[in-house]
Amino acid sequence: MSGPLELWAGPECTVNRVGDQFHDQTVLSGFHQRLDDLDRLAALGVRRIRFPLLWERTAPDDPQHCDWRWADERLQRLRALGVRPVLGLLHHGSGPRYTDLTDAQFPAKLARYAAAAAARYPDADAWTPVNEPLTTARFSGLYGHWYPHGRGDRAFVRTLLNQVLGTVEAMAAIREVNPQAQLVQTEDLGFVTPATPALAYQADFENLRRWLGLDLLTGRVTPQHPMWDYLRSAGATADELLRLADRPCPPDIVGINSYVTSERFLDDRLALYPEHLWGGNGRHRYVDVETARVQGAHLGGFRTRLCEACERYGLPVAITEAHLGATREEQLRWLWQAWRAAEGLREEGRDVRAVTVWAAFGTFDWDSLVTRMQGHYEPGLWDVSASPPRPTALAHLAARLARGEAPDTPVADAPGWWQRELRILYPCHGELEALAVCGQPILITGATGTLGCAFARLCEQRGLAYHLLSRAEMDVADAESVEAALARWRPWAVVNTAGYVRLDEAEDDPRCWRENVDGPAVLARACARHGVRLLGFSSDQVFDGTKAAPYLESDAPAPLNAYGRSKLAAEEAMLSAAPDALVVRTAAFFGPWDRYNFVTLALDALRRGETVTAAEDQVVSPTYVPDLVNASLDLLIDRERGIWHLAQREAVSWAQLARLAARAAGLDPALIRGVHGSTLGLRAARPAYAALASERAQLMPRLEDALARYVREAQAEPARPARSLPQATEAVAA
Incomplete structure (x- = not known):
């Protein structure tokens, strides 16, 4: 680990499919149209940008015809600005119309696109072929929110394996062009807490499952792995699992996408909750709610997630997404707490490379997991409801952090809603830990x-x-x-x-x-x-x-x-x-x-x-x-x-x-x-x-x-x- 903690950034760039409709966040935010957004990011001191070189956008109709013009112009501009990209090929997507996450040829097709991208941009040194493969598999294969709208373990496992296999084959194709190319693998690692011992088995399962994508890439999934039997029972073949174990493709940087809403709480005390929250797994009835809304103890937060990843894999880590859909001061607090956690771990000798301000130009309709196009907008570093985009206090804070300076806003040091008493919406589980509001009035x-x-x-x-x-x-x-x-x-x-x-x-x-x-x-x-x-x-x-x-x-x-x-x-x-x-x-x-x-x-x-x-x-x-x-x-x-x-x-x-x-x-x-x-x-x-x-x-x-x-x-x-x-x-x- 050398040099200071870096500030990275990225535009929300999801291209997800719901039915026959593709939803493109870069078009909604205007990032697709504005070349000078790159100058805005560079001016903050951003060292790397998670750049959307997305398959659906570049080769939407024919894998033999890639239109690189949009990316050419922007990557040339990034070179001039001295900002390095992390090139992303698939971001919560199922690929163009000629494939999907259950297609047996999906890994090979993604690899062919990756090979073409690497040939076009041979100097690119960092890649994320597939963003959050496990999270995407949950939304596309387990819950049915996104295409191909699978619902069940078999669809989940197949969509996950195809994304992991696609990542391995894509990186092999990229390294044929640039042997030094790095894999920056992102994932949401939200932790699940049970309210009672009766649900410990479900929480244990989900807490093992959250590592599956990274475990598969790092070759950890062998017959001794605790999820081996589950994967086999849900359709994974022993050959494909052992092939991944024999030819691991470990990330060069493990990227943690951290959201307060990803920390979940399972509670079988149904009477404490409104009926519309009741669900279950076929064995037990329970609710699945945000941990911060019911658990008295504070969340582990950024520090805990970073430490877990460091200890499990022994690899460099980064916070690759830090976004909060909230009022401005809460967004400031979320970023400042992420930065302090990363800096603190670096002082302890952990190899933490960067904190990424995600959703640089905001997000659209993530309140519905991008399943409905209602125009619900959450600003980020800039507010794109203004033209040109208007920098928010988050941009000012990010620039100070990039320069090694502390916040100069009086609201950043106060506790976030996830740390205050008002976070509790249901009967509190355990002794309440809450911080008082503080700071200049x-x-x-x-x-x-x-x-x-x-x-x-x-x-x-x-x-x-x-x-x-x-x-x-x-x-x-x-x-x-x-x-x-x-x-x-x-x-x-x-x-x-x-x-x-x-x-x-x-x-x-x-x-x-x-x-x-x-x-x-x-x-x-x-x-x-x-x-x-x-x-x-x-x-x-x-x-x-x-x-x-x-x-x-x-x-x-x-x-x-x-x-x-x-x-x-x-x-x-x-x-x-x-x-x-x-x-x-x-x-x-x-x-x-x-x-x-x-x-x-x-x-x-x-x-x-x-x-x-x-x-x-x-x-x-x-x-x-x-x-x-x-x-x-x-x-x-x-x-x-x-x-x-x-x-x-x-x-x-x-x-x-x-x-x-x-x-x-x-x-x-x-x-x-x-x-x-x-x-x-x-x-x-x-x-x-x-x-x-x-x-x-x-x-x-x-x-x-x-x-x-x-x-x-x-x-x-x-x-x-x-x-x-x-x-x-x-x-x-x-």
Whole structure:
């Protein structure tokens, strides 16, 4: 082992097949189109890239016709950048249409493609012919999720053996061209824990099975191997197993793909779980859930998986995937913990080569194991909902790690959700081990408001230290009060949700200017002096409604009312005093935790059989409060600045919003009466069209999705007394 721990990276590049549909992650993320993504990765200090030279993409229809143009251009660019590739040939795929994982000729066909690839790129020194062969065999041959949709031990064993045999033959073909070529073999090594002794046999079996791919490659599967009889009973021949044992192809680097969800817990105490989780193996009924959600003891995590592999094989190891589909600070914590584990083991003398930031440009639809194309996106080092891709805080952290520097974000050192008490979703098994939230806090103003309470609630869930402040604890318009609060709590950021929101009364109430303009200005100046990040909120009311399309951040404001003028003045004051401030324009709140919002009260009225009257001629972009808060916190952690528009993507009238909400809740929208806004007796002028969209990035989900989640969340909240319906054009931002 020589040199420092390396930073590697890779774009999520799965090309899996479901039925006759091929799903290509590089197309979904845009990596397929953007050559300059390689420059982005190189600029972080990435030493190697797991590069998708995928069989399905290069020779999709005819094995004799390989189109190398895409790879040629990119591998030439990598050479110029000084970044070395690890060439992957199959990534959770079943191969092109002319083969599949059960095809007896699959290994030979893969080897022929590998030979052609090696001839094309003879200087490539590291290869992964098949990514995660055992995991792919489980999803394709055991569970039936992916093509060829096998379900059972025989299909599992055949798909696994074909991938392992294909790896051996592919590496032999590659080494005919480059005898020094290295095999970087990746696998997910998630551990299985039983709740009771009755399930120990099943956990033992799964914990042996997780090594099978690597054991076969390293020649360990002989008649003495504990899985020999299982393999033989499921269709493996003695000849093919002994051939692998006699001609081992051990990896040069064992790559561990590490995910918190891969650690599984088997529990036969069914009464502790909802019925939809009940399953079994034909011998026992049990549930199979994430270990972190039920086991009191902490997960072994990166260190344990690395040590296991080192001790079992005595080979160099690397973390070849480290990704978490979560909020930004949890992604930071996952990467930082991976890096610290690798560095710690290197100090103990273990040969740990690299940590790979996976899903450099995010992943699509892995929440359904890529079985449904619903557009569910999880950002990575970059967020591709922006064009060009927007670097996240994860990219900033990765660059620091590559330079040998510690994180400079205050949220990375706190415990991840998998280490905190809230991880437990079912009755805890064993004594609970939990770490407390720690670190510099966020100060949140507006303790009595919808938005302030929502920020506090979600900071609690996300493990972000915070203080929710009343006016008595910090009056944002009083410079001395602000200085005292900053000195007392020493925050890294302030989220200002305090403000005057009565749009009609704002026309002649001087408190509007004090709360909405003087306060943010005072706060911005203080934050700038102390180097504290500031997040403030503005409104769609800064626009006059004459545009025929949703307003973008660069559109010129022209407010029609006093409230809108105060919000525009606040934007200018904040960005003038603190140029790195983040200012979010939003509109038309609805959410599950505060009953006093238009959607909630409209649905309450419909349930009572009352008519709901709402403006049909005033168009807004409704905003689901949990989505707004989560997106705002992500942007704050990403160190974004300037004006951002955050609202759900659709433009609807208030009456249309009520109808959509009624349908989502299973109510009859016939009682909703759309009227002209002028009949509602409102004092302040409103823009007829105030829909918002973003030219910076599309971070907010669809309205239909938000309403569905709202209905579920609202049903889980305790009932509260009914209140009168607010005017359907009320100001709701901050």
